[in-house]
Amino acid sequence: EVQLLESGGGLVQPGGSLRLSCAASGFTFTNYAMSWVRQAPGKGLEWVSAIIGGATSTYYADSVRGRFTISRDNSKNTLYLQMNSLRAEDTAVYYCAKDVFGSGGPNYFDCWGQGTLVTVSS
């Protein structure tokens, strides 16, 4: 069974940093691209960032480019999102999502985690 388990969320002050993790199991992790998608309170889904299976290419939404960094450790079956210079508008539940393909830009997602809440507030 494919499983994705996010962790690392919490309360952080504006301008602060946080690193999210997503532990994957039940599939050959290195064969698939992965993404982070977020949902702000009362809002819809917003794609944040993606990384291909071999970790050689990354993609970012304009709203986070230059502040967030996506990475993965294929030896640990784990996806990461390093979030710096956090703003109040980054407050959201962050989901990791498994892409159906291993390469190219983000496509669509056949498995999602339950999400981890990030709150940016003083």
Place this chain on the structure above:
Amino acid sequence: DIQMTQSPSSLSASVGDRVTITCRTSQSINSYLHWYQHKSGKAPKLLIYAASSLQSGVPSRFSGSGSGTDFTLTISSLQPEDFATYYCQQSYSKLTFGQGTRLEIK
């Protein structure tokens, strides 16, 4: 960037009803359109990919159609577990979601 417009934004319906949700894009995206179901506090679930292909394990009462700029998700006979928020998503250029359609019990 490709703009996506879902309609309606909310919908009240009864068990057994046939429901249609529409997604329109600002430019042609061929069939690079996908649909998800999202229940509060749960992981989103892929229902339809490539406009009309049913994801494995998804009940056949869900169907998708369209190409170019106009797409629809249809639930042929609503079941109690179908009350949720539905999102369309395009993967033609970058990746964007529609604003969602909240389906509520009448």
